[in-house]
Every structure is written in structure tokens, then in C-alpha cells.
Amino acid sequence: MNAIETKNLTKYYGKSRGITDVSITVGQGDFVGFVGPNGSGKSTTLRTLLGLISPSSGSASVLGMDVLASRTEILGRVGYLPAETAFYNGARVRDVLEYSARLRKIDCTAAAKNLCERLQLDMNRKIGELSLGNRKKVGIVCAMQHSPELYILDEPTSGLDPLMQQEFFALLQEKNQQGATVFLSSHILSEVSRYCSRAVVIREGRVIAADTVDALGSSDVKRVTLKGADGMPRFDGISALTCDEQSLSFLYRGDSKSLIAGLSQLSFGDITITDPPLDEVFMHYYAEEGESK
Amino acid sequence: MTVFLFELRQNKLLLIIWSVVIAFMLGIAIIIYPEMAPQMNEIGDMFADMGSFTAAFGMDQINFGEFWGYFAVECGNVLGLGGALFAAMTGIAALSKEQKDKTAEFLLTHPVSRSRVTANKLAAVAAQIIAVNVAVMVVAALSVTVIGESIRLREFSLLFLAYLLMQIEIGCITFGISAFLSGGGMGVGIGIAIGFYFVNILSNLTSELEVLKYLTPFAYADGAYIVSNVSLQPEYLVSGALFAAAGIIAAFAKYTKKDIL
Numbered sequence: 001m002n003a004i005e006t007k008n009l010t011k012y013y014g015k016s017r018g019i020t021d022v023s024i025t026v027g028q029g030d031f032v033g034f035v036g037p038n039g040s041g042k043s044t045t046l047r048t049l050l051g052l053i054s055p056s057s058g059s060a061s062v063l064g065m066d067v068l069a070s071r072t073e074i075l076g077r078v079g080y081l082p083a084e085t086a087f088y089n090g091a092r093v094r095d096v097l098e099y100s101a102r103l104r105k106i107d108c109t110a111a112a113k114n115l116c117e118r119l120q121l122d123m124n125r126k127i128g129e130l131s132l133g134n135r136k137k138v139g140i141v142c143a144m145q146h147s148p149e150l151y152i153l154d155e156p157t158s159g160l161d162p163l164m165q166q167e168f169f170a171l172l173q174e175k176n177q178q179g180a181t182v183f184l185s186s187h188i189l190s191e192v193s194r195y196c197s198r199a200v201v202i203r204e205g206r207v208i209a210a211d212t213v214d215a216l217g218s219s220d221v222k223r224v225t226l227k228g229a230d231g232m233p234r235f236d237g238i239s240a241l242t243c244d245e246q247s248l249s250f251l252y253r254g255d256s257k258s259l260i261a262g263l264s265q266l267s268f269g270d271i272t273i274t275d276p277p278l279d280e281v282f283m284h285y286y287a288e289e290g291e292s293k
Numbered sequence: 294m295t296v297f298l299f300e301l302r303q304n305k306l307l308l309i310i311w312s313v314v315i316a317f318m319l320g321i322a323i324i325i326y327p328e329m330a331p332q333m334n335e336i337g338d339m340f341a342d343m344g345s346f347t348a349a350f351g352m353d354q355i356n357f358g359e360f361w362g363y364f365a366v367e368c369g370n371v372l373g374l375g376g377a378l379f380a381a382m383t384g385i386a387a388l389s390k391e392q393k394d395k396t397a398e399f400l401l402t403h404p405v406s407r408s409r410v411t412a413n414k415l416a417a418v419a420a421q422i423i424a425v426n427v428a429v430m431v432v433a434a435l436s437v438t439v440i441g442e443s444i445r446l447r448e449f450s451l452l453f454l455a456y457l458l459m460q461i462e463i464g465c466i467t468f469g470i471s472a473f474l475s476g477g478g479m480g481v482g483i484g485i486a487i488g489f490y491f492v493n494i495l496s497n498l499t500s501e502l503e504v505l506k507y508l509t510p511f512a513y514a515d516g517a518y519i520v521s522n523v524s525l526q527p528e529y530l531v532s533g534a535l536f537a538a539a540g541i542i543a544a545f546a547k548y549t550k551k552d553i554l
Contacts, residue, residue, distance in 0.1 A: 013554075050402050053552040076404035086395035088303060102295045103403035142399070 001064040003028045003150050003181035004049060009058035011044050018044040019205040021058070026183050026198075028149075031176050033192030033213070034185040036202035037286050042185040043083060045202070046154050050080055063150060076104065079148035083155040083185075085139035087127045093138055094123040100142045108145040115141045118167055132159040140168060144175070151175065153184040157191060169195050193217070193278035201285040209285055213278065221284050223276040224259070225249040228269030235262030239284055251276060251284050296400070296410055300417035304383070312425045315375040316432035322367040323436035326360060333358040360442050365452065365516030372429055372456050373514055377486040380422050380460035384467030385482030387414045388548055389474035397553045407549040411472075415541065418468055422460045426453060451519050458530065459514035462537040463489065469540030472547040475554070507532040 004026035011018035019041035026032050036042050047053045049062055051071035060067045062074045087096045093116075101108040116123050121137040130138070136159045143151060151172065157165045173195070176182050186192050192199055193213055201209040201216075209216060226233075227247045237254035252259055263271070276284075301308075388411070391397035400410065430453045437444050467482045474481070493511035496502045506512035506529055513529035 013552075047553070052398065052401060053554070054550065072404045072406050075402055078402075080402040082398045082402075084395060084398075087399060088396060089394070090303065090306075099295070099299055100399075100403065103400075103405055139399075 001028065002026060002061075003030065004060075004062055004183055006045070006049070006060040007058055009045065009048060009060050010056050011041075011048060011053060012056045017041075017205045018053075018056075019048075019202075022202070022205070022207050024200055024207060024210065026181060028181055029176070029179055031172075031182045031195060031197050032184070033196035033199040034183060034202065035187070035189065035192055035199060035282055035285075036185075038187075040202045041205040042202060043154055044205075046080075046152055046183075046185060049152060050075065050078070077149045079143035079146065079151045081136075081139045081143040081151075081153040081156050083158065085135045087135065087138060089126075089128040091127050092123070093121060093125050093127065093130070096127060096138055097123065097141055097145065101145065104146050106146055111145045111147065112141055115144055115171070118171065119164060133161060133164065136160055137164070140171075144171065147175070148180065150181045151183065153182070155186060156184055157186070157188060165191070189279040189282040192282070199282075201282065203285065217275070217278040217281055220255070221251055221253045221276060221281050222259075223249065223274045223280065224252050224263075225272045225274075226263075226266070226268040226270070230267045233262055233266060235259075235265075240280070251280065253284065294413070296405065296413035297417050297420070300387070300414055301420065304417070304421060307383075308421050308424060311375070311379045312428040315372060315379070315425065316429045318375070319368065319371040319429055320432045320436040322371060323364065323433060324440060326363055326442075327440050329363075330358075330360075333363060361445055361448055361520050362517070364437070365448075365520040368433070368452055368456070369514070369516040372426075372453075373459070373511065373516070374486075374490060376422070376425060376429075376456055376460045377463050377490065377511070378483060379425055380418075380464040381467045381482035381486035382479060383418050383421050384464040385471050385474070385478045385485075387418050387468055388471040388544065389476065389478045392475045392553065393477045401553055407551075408545060411545050411548045415465075415468055415544065418464045419461060422464050423457065426457045426460065429453075447523055448520050451523065451525060452516055455514040455516075455519055455525055458533065459510040462510040462533045462540075465537035465540035467540070469543035469547075472544040472551065510536075 002025050004024060006022055006024045009022040009024075010020050022041065022045055024045070034042055034045070044053065048055050049060055049067055051067050051074070054068065063077055065074050067074060091099075097108070097112045097116075101112070112123075115121075116137075119137045119140060121134060121141065125134070127135070127138070136156075140156065143153065157168060160168060169191070172182055172184075182196075184196075196213055198212050199210070199216055200207055225247055226249075229248055232241075232243075232248070233250065235258065237252050237258065239251045239253070241248065241250040243249070391400055401407065433453075434444060434449070437449075463486055467485055470481060470485070471478060489509040489511055492505050492509040493515075496505035496509065496512065510529075510533045513526050513533060515526075519525065
């Protein structure tokens, strides 16, 4: 049984595209990053998994249960952190955490206290007085205090300072080592490459790559740098082209024969071909279709 | 029950303020009656000469110089309109405020079915309306006793029952509308309450517009009719119950399927 499985999941908001034919598999115990530019469909996918929105077509199951038929059972075993954490303004942090625990019909007092200590969150503060980062911490405690089997996290570190980000990922890794599955969306590519074992890349509502982070990093994308070139390279597979007076550099995706054939039309003094860092590979996936041609 | 109790806690301050304001205003209206009583017959005569205006406010059916006639009109003005506004504001905010304040994403990702959330919130709306009415009724009863009038239990109970049912109906209708809104909608709620009030005034003006009484809950919460006939008008109660049921059904039908964006 997979923790998450979607088949051709599609959501349209009227005529506007949300996601199209999204098929994702997240195995139990996986730590998966879900990356893509703004408006690519990450939040739509996550909200569909939680039953907040109904798909236009396709299917999704979480922990082996259909998201529409077994919404309540699924939510009992999932911890969710939304991108924008909003709570009841007049309430205190303690009230919100207790409300969340009561809605789950479990006593999370000890776990909440422990999490608040680790995240340095004062339970007596009023929600309305909290900074964006501290509100995020309240959301994290709500998502974690009941020790769920699956964490679905939408941009979990936005608003957190670097130390808190580190502590948050330490917590997630502990939970993951205890068997929990983590599926998180992020804009911060370095955190995905550092903490996730697998990544799913989505662009314009469609999944364009899904593999282990290592496999994605060792893709056929190369960083090519030419010194003293007499012109601009003009062949398929080029993206992220930059140049200065001495050199020009670009990402190339394609077979080596085509690269060599393309380069043979240019004259240059020196050439280096390297594997780009993972961040750069992700950026390559982010790039528009037209840009890469 | 958890959502129900949390709703009550969240709205505690608003509930206290509305209860105090309505009870205070009705209490004052009752307390000043002995001082106004000598002029009441003249005021009654004056209203009697105002034709349609008198009918519009139901004052053609009662003796304004008599305490229970006065009480029926004042009760209608203060508890009728005030209670209707409170019910409309409470009903319209119940579901829509979760989306307006972006707390729906928090609430609806807990293992509670949407129908249970809807039922809890509906119960909280009803409980708050009942709480306001009980507070106002207690203060009104005390005020009536203080000025030395005897409480006519049947008229008194029927008046408060009619206003309670009227507010519950408005609460249910606005609750149904609330499920369709993603923003605040407070203006819509207030507009509905005031709209119903004016529809009732229009329906009192001529017999051709009497059919409008089936549309407005103010028709069966007509203090003047209740005091002079010591009864409610079942035909309007039935149409009111149908509107309330439609509001509840719409709320469940919409909110259980709604996309939370």
C-alpha cells in the first residue's frame, strides 16, 4: 500500500487549469519533495489529497483509502500544514492546540508541550500577536502533535528563521525514521535536495519529473561553459544561457552527439562540461518549455 | 460538540453585547411607561389619524394607551428588529467567516465530517439566538414587574415565542446563504434582516400586498396581532418553517461539497 497514489488527477476551476493528469506515487516511509513554480498546481494537488477540493476527474488515495469516500478517516491519520497558517484571532496558542487535539479526540498535551519547547513557541501568546514565523510554528505543532502516519506540508519553512528550519527538519527526520511518510511542497530547492529522498516536479499543472533526488541530479542535463567563443550556440536543448566578455555558459539537455554537432559549428578557446548542482537542475525543470528550446 | 462549544466561546463577547443592548433598550422602554402613560391615549389618537402609516406598523389593531399594546409595539421595535439583525449577522458569519479568515483550511483538515461541522455551527447559531432571547425575556419580565404591571403570561409567552421563531428563521436562511459565500457577507445578512422588516411594512399597507406576508418572518412576529388576538398566525409560521428548512438544506448541500480554496 502506498501512502499517496493519484491517477490522472485533474482539477479545473471553471475554465482555469488547476492540475492535469497528475499521477504521483509516494511509498510508505518516503520523504518526498514536491517542487514547482508559483501556480504550477502544488497546493491544488495537496488540497485534493485532503478533500478540501474535489477533483474534476481522476482518482486519489491516501493510506490506501479513497480521498472522497474516506475523507474523515484519512484526516485522522494525516498531519497537514497549509502554506498560509491562519487561526482564530482572539484565541491563545494553547486554545488552538487544544481545539485541534479535541477535534481529533486525543490528548496531545505532552506532545504539544514538547514541540512548543523545541520550536520555542510560547503557548500563552495570543494568536493575533504572533509573527508570521510563530504562526507557522503553531501550524507545525498542530500538524505534528498527534504523531500522524503521513505529513502533508505545503511550503512548511516559509517564514521560519534558519535555526527553526533546521529544528523543523530535525523533527521531520525523526518522525520519518520512526516510519512516518513526509510529502512536502517547497520553493527552496536546497532543502529538497538536502532532506528529501525523492522529488516530484510539477509545472503548469502537469508532473514533468518524478524520481529519486540522486537520479534527478544525475540527469542528462549538463552545464557547458565556453571561453572565447565566436558566436552564440543555436541548437535544441539549451536553457539558462548567460554570457560575458570572456565566456558563455548554458545548460544543455540532450544526447552528447547533438551537443558535439552543435558545438562543432562554433569556434572557441576552451570548453568545460560539468554536472550542474541540483538546484540548477531543478531550475532547468522550472524553465518554460519555450525557453529550453 | 467540540465545534459547537468553540463557536460559542468565539462569539461570547458579541453575544453578551447584543444581549445587554437589546435587554437594556427594551427594559428602558418598559420602565418609562408609567411616565408616558398619561400621554399614551393622545399618542394613540394621533396614530389613529395617520391612515396607512398606522396599519403599516400594526398600530391599528391595538390600544396604545394600554400597557400590553405599548409593550407589543416596543417589543417589535427593539427585540424584533434588534434580534433579527443579531440572528442575521450570526447566521451569515457562521460558515463564511471560516473562509474569510482562512481558518477553514485548519478546521476542515481535522477528522470531522463537513456535515458534522455544519450541524455544530447551526446548533451554535440557534443556541446564541435562544440565549439572547432568554436574557431579554428575563429583563423584560423583571421590568414589567418593577413598574407594577401584571404579566399576561399567554401574551408574553406568545410574543417571545414569535420573536424567537422569527430570529431562528432568519438565522437559518442566512446560514444557508453563508455556505455559498467565501468572503464576509455581513452586509448581505443585515440587508436580509432589514429587507424582511420592510417587506412586512409593505404587506401591511394594502390588501393587494398581503401575499408578501408569506415571505417575511416579521408577519407572524406581529406584536400587535399577537396581543389583540392572543394567537399566532399558523399560515405564516408554516411558510416561515419552509424557508428555514430550505436554508438548512441549502447549507448542508453546499457546504459538504464546497471547494475550500
